[in-house]
Amino acid sequence: MKNQELMQRFITVVRKWMRITKPSLNVPIEEKIATFLQIQAMCYLQENPDVTVGDLATELAMSSPAVAKFSDRLFDAGWITRKDDSHDRRITRLKLTQKGKEELKLIQGRHFEKMNEIISFMPEADLKKMVYIMENVVKKWEEKNK
Secondary structure, X not given: OOHHHHHHHHHHHHHHHHHHHHHHXXXXXXXXXXXXXXXXXHHHHHHOOOEEHHHHHHHHOOOHHHHHHHHHHHHHOOOEEEEEOOOOOOOEEEEEOHHHHHHXXXXXXXXXXXXXXXXXXXXXXXXXXXXXXXXXXXXXHXXXXX
16 A cells, blocks of 8 residues: 555544544533643643643644633633743743642543443453554654644
8 A cells, every 4th residue: 555545644644533522522611611632731731730831732732822812711610720920920830729630630530431431342452552642652753842
């Protein structure tokens, strides 16, 4: 198979995978919805407490103003706090609240259930191969981009 054809198959299957898994990642915040990016932001804040808007923007490959705007929903829901830096008032620090940690745990639980439903029919050997390949891709990408 030609490399271009293989790449097209890969792109197609990734798009289908995202269509299957994305609904489990959008969860209600009162009448609103936490988007996939907002959930990614919450995960990052859980792993990296007390980061700046700029740090989060870099992680999500977004502009600082865009991150500040989309974080409003998380702030309004009480899932994150914002605090001006004590040394530089231009810098805003974000932190996941206890309520945010609890909600993230629920979100991750729903996502785990959905992922389990999706992969439950797969033989364990295939799942192990898939995980190995994905871990290897991430590792190579991170090494390349250090």
